Amino acid sequence: MPLACDRNAAAGCPLSLWFPVLFWAALIAVSTSTPGSQIPRVPIPHVDLAVHSVLYGVLGFLLYRAFHRGTRLAASRWAWLVAFAVAQTYGILDEVHQIWIPDRTCSLADGLADGIGAAVGIWMFFFWFVRRRAAARPVPTDSRP
DSSP states (O other): OOOOOOOOOOSSHHHHHHHHHHHHHHHHHHTTTTTTTSSSSSSSSTTTHHHHHHHHHHHHHHHHHHHHHHHHHHHOOOOOHHHHHHHHEEEEEEHGGGSSTTOOOOOOHHHHHHHHHHHHHHHHHHHIIIHHHHHSSSOOOOOOO
């Protein structure tokens, strides 16, 4: 199943769909490449998990938007799963990359927060845009007696 842009999609093609994904992924990469000693300490327990969830929630939202509107995956109803797999894989790779960043660690809890955030972002896009649009479509009526 090709992931090429669907030329019949209403949103057009890749740049408007994929640039936000690439920009957000780069923002995550830059922010997680910052040494831990340069990150301000917040006296709220587990605030880092909330930050991970929000960052990956946005990534999941953007990925699902791009796969749903810009590829043939939307017709197969697999766009959500591909978006989640990409976001979670990126999160795992990001956690592993932090092993080499001073004062940062690879954490299973952070990886789980990444996945939960991505799932919530995908769910939000689905219910706010996909499902709402489907509900707004008129239901065809059968004109036969």
